[in-house]
Amino acid sequence: MPAADPVTIRYAEPADAANLAALAIQIWLQTYAKDGIRDTLSDYVLSHYTPERMAEYISDPDRRLLVAERAAHLVGYSQLHLAAACPSDTTARAEMETLYVQAHFHGGGIGAALLEAALAQCQEAGHGRLWLTVFHGNERAIRFYHNHGFREIGTDDFIVGDERHKNLVLIRRAAAF
Numbered sequence: 815m816p817a818a819d820p821v822t823i824r825y826a827e828p829a830d831a832a833n834l835a836a837l838a839i840q841i842w843l844q845t846y847a848k849d850g851i852r853d854t855l856s857d858y859v860l861s862h863y864t865p866e867r868m869a870e871y872i873s874d875p876d877r878r879l880l881v882a883e884r885a886a887h888l889v890g891y892s893q894l895h896l897a898a899a900c901p902s903d904t905t906a907r908a909e910m911e912t913l914y915v916q917a918h919f920h921g922g923g924i925g926a927a928l929l930e931a932a933l934a935q936c937q938e939a940g941h942g943r944l945w946l947t948v949f950h951g952n953e954r955a956i957r958f959y960h961n962h963g964f965r966e967i968g969t970d971d972f973i974v975g976d977e978r979h980k981n982l983v984l985i986r987r988a989a990a991f
């Protein structure tokens with residue numbers, strides 16, 4: 815594909831559900847399965863990222879899914895949940911549940927574009943702040959979020975099977991700097 819193919823950000827549609835499930839599994843495993851694949855990880859991705867689950871998210875009135883599309887291929891997506899109380903500050907109720915860009919496209923500004931669009935959606939829905947959790951060892955993502963104005967306000971557990979992993983809880987104002 816020519817490098818100049820533009821990336822567009824659009825709302826996810828029901829027809830995107832299977833591609834979003836596959837994309838989410840690819841990015842999740844690329845990010846977290848650093849030592850290879852084991853039962854806990856397979857069970858997690860195959861039960862959480864199904865086309866049926868993605869279709870439910872797309873049609874959920876409390877969620878907003880955006881996809882980044884390039885040359886008729888999905889290369890990233892964001893998922894906002896507008897009715898999710900933050901564990902470290904329950905008055906904040908807009909969560910960035912997912913911000914994923916396929917590794918081949920990291921560093922090209924797609925993550926920033928998805929985040930900016932999601933912040934606008936957050937404001938449109940009347941939320942003044944956006945919160946999220948990020949695995950404490952995910953240094954690239956933590957740096958990305960700090961660069962985009964998020965600050966740490968606590969920690970939370972991320973449960974995968976019978977394993978607990980430490981997540982940081984980050985928050986920022988939904989308005990631009």
Ligand SMILES: CC(C)(COP(=O)(O)OP(=O)(O)OC[C@H]1O[C@@H](n2cnc3c(N)ncnc32)[C@H](O)[C@@H]1OP(=O)(O)O)[C@@H](O)C(=O)NCCC(=O)NCCS
Pocket residue numbers: 841845913914915916919920921922923924925926927947948949952954955957958959961
């Ligand atoms: C975190 C993530 C969403 C960022 O997406 P991205 O598309 O790589 O983000 P951007 O390109 O906007 O910015 C990333 C970096 O590239 C740099 N960058 C931005 N535009 C660039 C460009 N045109 N050329 C080169 N570098 C660029 C930015 O300065 C930024 O630097 P940083 O790593 O120091 O923050 C992406 O790395 C990702 O999906 N990771 C895997 C999944 C994940 O961890 N998600 C978050 C879990 S909570």
